[in-house]
Amino acid sequence: MNFVVTHFNYLAVIVLMMTGLYVLFATGNLIKRMIGLALFQTSTALLYISLGKVAGGTAAIKIYPDSPEAQALAAQLDPAYVAQFGVSGVVYSNPLPHVLILTAIVVGVATLAVGLSIAVRIREAYGTIEADEIEAVRAREPGE
Amino acid sequence: MADAIHWIGGGLVFAGTLLTLLGGVGVVRFPDVYTRIHAASLTDTGGATLVLIGLGILSGFTLETLKLAFVWAFVMLTTPAAANALANAAFSAGHKPRIGAFQIMKGESSEGAGPAQRDGGVAP
């Protein structure tokens, strides 16, 4: 049970990813597939972000320790914690996963655009975007 | 004093969210496109306004307040325009209002029905 609490984020993200994967493989509709793919990729991003969260941390944008918001943040934490894990008096969350995920999101939208454009061309060439119908058309072609 | 600010601001934000929620209910429950648009846009603008004012009060008078003001202006500019466009599209797509009687010019009643119906079918 404790595991479910301490790892709740990861488990929830797993559920999300698997939903995406399921949508991707369960449907024959090309656009629905792309939606599933996008869902899958976005959820993967959430995993990284969960990795980078630091309890009591704030966004990784430097604030001067003596500024009011720094004070407000520090007020919620005990000084030992801040002293141990803070950087110059402020606890930040881990910026690295954020950077990686920025890249991943971009890759995701790029994939989405290319995939959809191919799907459109498929519609023009085959008159359908249902995988099994496309297969049916292909089966009738010579050389198959 | 701080408590007062805290309570007032919080209350406004809460009221705003409540209004937006109502809007959501309206979108689901109202009979036809136009009333749904009405519910959505009106409550959105209203709710957004309340929330933004509340946040402004909470943040005190700083640079944040200015940004919030910009956001408010933006919402005020776009939401009604969007609602107008939506209604316009629905109308030109030949959706007849269920509530209130007004004439539709003959001939415009049925053109390009397809996409508009999809717009109507958005609500889950």
Add this chain to the structure above:
Amino acid sequence: MTVGELLILLALGLPLFAALVTFAVGRMPDVRETLMLVACIALCIITMSIFVRAGAGDPPEMMIAQPMAGLEFAFRIEPLGALFGVMASVLWAINSLFSIGYMRGKREPSQTRFYMCFSLAMFGVMGIAMAANLFTLFVFYEILTLATYPLVTHKGDAAARRAGRIYLGTLVGASVVLFVPGIIGVASIAGSTTFTPGGLLPGGTDPAIGNMLLLLLVFGAAKAALIPLHGWLPAAMVAPAPVSALLHAVAVVKAGVFTILKVSAYIFGPELITALPAATWVLWVAAATIVIASLVALSKDDLKARLAWSTVGQLAYISSAAMLPFATGLAAGGMHMVVHAVAKITLFMCAGAIYVATGVTRVSQMAGAGRRMPVVFTLFLIASLSLIGLPPTAGMWSKLLLVNASFGSGEWATAAAMIASSLLSIGYLLPVAFRALFAPPTSLAPDFVRPGGTPGPALVAAILTGIGCIGLFTGAEYIADYLEPLGAITLLETAP
């Protein structure tokens, strides 16, 4: 470049040259065939000089390339190879003579391709004869396979293509699945594949691995047609007679048994062969092959099929000779290789001559045919005697040595099989000649389908090899001595 290298290059180059020339002047048959004969003669001279040099003790060597560590592409002559080379080149010359007569006599189509592949096959054979290591041998072995494929499918009809598929499938399949892993195994144990007198593999090789390698290599050389890998040989009978002669006497099958001899002599060496139980297993398989093949041959009415099955049996003699722990076996095997080649090519040329002249292929129809062509059938008789092993033919010596060696090494089963098959061969060879020559003249005797009967060149070729059968009877001692370096023990000591 030393003389030796020059000789090697010539021996390899002449067949290629012949092939190119054939291709170039294919339009003009006379020029084509004259040039080919010239190339054949020249090749004979070259191989003989190589033979002499190898005997004199300075074997020619040559290193072409080394694709990988422990993997050379090189040539080196040793007695067996030299002998094989001479045999192949001489018989090639004669066979070309014969095939000229045959092909012209039968007005065969696409003769240019035929002669080209013929020369290429000879290129392969020369490479095999002179290979300095297993890898080089393998390369030319495959060249030979590919070069003879179009010959087998010469007719081009469905049957021919089917036979060709069996031929290619069996040979290539065996070499890929068995032979190549065998070679690589040798290489990864010994670090190279070079043929070294006394055996490449160290004496202390683990018997299990040794057995595996021996079986891989022996059965990988499917050209030796040990049962169960003999199927391609009778199937290949669809080919025209000169091809059969080439396949069964000169090139392909001899390449197979030659490979086995080399593997036994230079890769494993007498000691290891003695130590390995696998050698005995191979001997049993060979014995079985000898008997079975002879029995089948007895049951065949088609002459070429009968000869083919007898070839299967005779090859098994040589394979078992290679497996005899008694080192003389090697010499005997080498000798039988030559003798059988000469005899068998004679038989096939006779068969071809008969076919060209009368169109008859079945033994039962040849009764009395000898009256019309006594020479051919006399030659057939002589060759048969040699194959059976009766004086005054060379076959006697080689069989004597073989049986002798197998007795000496206590391989009674092999000896018995050899004797039995000799008796059987009396049964399936002699009647052909006798019925043809001495049968009472009947109206059944076949007529000439070709005015003038046997074409001249073919007849000449057959006569030459027929003389060879008898000539080797006297030359046997010389060959045996020449091959002596193979085994540690001389002939005289082999008496039981």
Add this chain to the structure above:
Amino acid sequence: MTLFEAIYVTPPALTAQAPILVVAGPLIGASAAALSPGARTAWMVSVLTAAFALWMSVAVVTEVAREGVVDYALGGFAPPLGIALRIDALGATLALLIASVGLLGALYSGHALSSEVYPGKHGLFQAGYLLCLAGFLGLVFTGDAFNAFVFLEVSSIGTYALVAVGEARDRRALPAAFNYLIFGTVGATFYVLGVGFLYGATGTLNLVDMSVRLAALGDNFAVQAGLAFIVAGLGVKAAIFPLHGWLPGAYAGAPSLVSVFLAATATKSAIYLIVRFVFDVFPTGGFGQTFLALIVAPLAAAAAIVCSVQAIFEKEVRRILAFSSVAQVGFIMLGISLATTGGLSAGVFYLVAHALMKGALFMGVGALAISVKARTVEEFYGLGREAPWSAAAFAVGAASLAGVPLTMGFLAKWSLIAGALEAGALWVVATLAVGSLLTLVYVGRLLEAMFFRAPLPGATRAHEAPFGVLVPLLVMAGLSVWFGVDSSLPESLSRASATGLIGSAR
């Protein structure tokens, strides 16, 4: 390496920057190609860029030969803070391979494209081609797990579109490309997941740093599952057996240039990354190699047999070659999963050999397809006489594929079986033998069709491919023979890679 010292002169300043130039050059070239006005200009840009990349990668190879491993810290930040390029012998080998194939492909594209791609698209097409080149080169050079993902995507996204462009010739390219996109993206996302777990367990993305911390970490579910996801994800790109579904369609549908480039490089770079993770990042003898031996090796064996059989029963030439690619990848992975120096170097050697032979084969098909739109084996009847040179090059590639002696393919199979014997894995030897036999069957079918059959009645007569196509084709085929006669260069490279990886045990 003497060959390189002989042919190669580069100012030291450039040599120092060579690793990044290999990757950045094609990136810049791609933008230039996209900006270039006409098809010819784009082609010239493409050729020049590829040549530059090859030059630089030769520089890198010589450097690696001298120093063993070359490191290049980007942005002047020492790893693990900054991204670093780390080129070991294997990476250098693959870079050399990819760049050479890239250059040949670029040359080849001069004429080949015009018959397959709408002229207006050439500029963008060349840009996409160069992006793929850059992606693959970056993939084999980077020393950072996430940066590898970025380059994986650079190459992939370019590739999807390039494959789809094949619809001009054959509309089946479109569904094939879509499949490829789905499979490929799922694979890449699995890779990201795996990297995420490794990052969560080690806190670093730099591969060297990661290996150090992994060795200290010991067994951990996150790490092991991470590796599983990484291998599975890359296995999709490498077309390891059950994950190869995208490959035949993609290779068959793509423009011939793309088929050439993909067959020669795409799967190879993915295999490289797998090897890198299993042997370099994960502790030697640890979970990585167990995983390889227990999971990957059987799959590879299955691929070697099953896909060869599929190839035998396939009707379309391109699809035959594609299935054979999957089978050959099986061979390669078998060698690698032996996890011995011999097996690994054999696998690398086979990898190079396969790249060259498949490149030649697909180029040959493309060259023949320029004059006659031959697709099925029947349509290939008699092409040997009508287009002798292309057919000859094709035949050389096929011979190398079948493992005919004195071609590189033979040496590859040789060293593979030798490695398996050393490792005492007899079942691998048996699999390889059977697989090679099956290979012979379909190769024999192709060659018989081309050389021993008369053209079908009413078939369009083919004629020889233009010079600009023939030259790279013959060079590609010639390489297979050259290295088959003297394999010192690839042999030493693969040997060095293997020792570098097995030796780099931490």
Add this chain to the structure above:
Amino acid sequence: MNAIALEASFALNVALLLMLVAIAAAIAWTRSLVAAILLMGVYSLASAVWLVVMDAADVAFTEAVVGAGVSTVVLLGATLLVRPGPVRVDWRRAIAPAVLVVGVGALLVLAVSGLASFGDPSSPANAHVGRSYLVETPNDIGIPNVVTAVLASYRGFDTLGETVVIFAAGIGVALMLGFGPRSSLPQPPVQPGEHHVVLRVTARLLIPLIILFAFYVLFHGDLGAGGGFQAGVILAVAPILHALVFGLHATTAAIPAGFVRGVAALGVLVFAGVGVVCMANGGGFLDYDRLFMPRVEAMIPPGLLGDPTHSHNWGQHFGILLVEVGVLLTVSSTMVTIFYGFAGRATHDVGSAR
């Protein structure tokens, strides 16, 4: 781990995650493509909120802009083009995926059991490199937003790759949709949207604001959330809005497709060019400390950036700014290219406001 600090945000986190799960389930459930697409947009917005809770401001910004914005637009455009019927669901084809998903999910659960618990500041992920970025940035880079510092400087090579990926996507879409019979639009018979007075006025008002805001986001990037990518997408919204309101024909007349593609390539050139300049000045690729030649560097008065000890940060600042500009160019023009591709395929009625 600190109780007070975590509880509030943790509760919010759980609530939002459950919300996301619900939305995902709805996406899997619904048969209507349009519904699924809009739900995707909602999903992105919700996850953006969640990201803010996770202190990932930049990512939240990007997710909102991309997930809710661009993806939805592209998906809708594609749907408009393919005009699909309702999604057919076949239970037989749903079994195998279910099994697969359960298997992979189990493996994932096993994997996360090896990870440190959520929010643990001493977990390897947070303790090792991530922390040293926070410590080193003031020295090495000297800008407040550590994410931007890592993105553009420490891991600038990744960002270059990311830009190239976007560029590749643009190329891909252009190759697929940018050519062929329907690529050149005929003049629409009726001026689109002539009965949309309100829209046209609003658009005229908004477009300059959008561009202004885009540049604000760009330059604000190293102080707060924002940067070249987000700015690029926002900038791309201006022409897209223009096309939606005034018709694609008018927009392409103003900004030709070829020109847009050129700008995309230019952006990559700018980014890579910065790297090459650094190399030319004797540094490594993308080593902004060497962006300026030493002579120029010497001319910069120390302390101009407030901190006299790190005058080289000057180079970092400009390097980051320049590469962000490169990203902006590529991203915005690629987005417009994608929009052109999809809209250009369609019949005129895309031009009118919908």
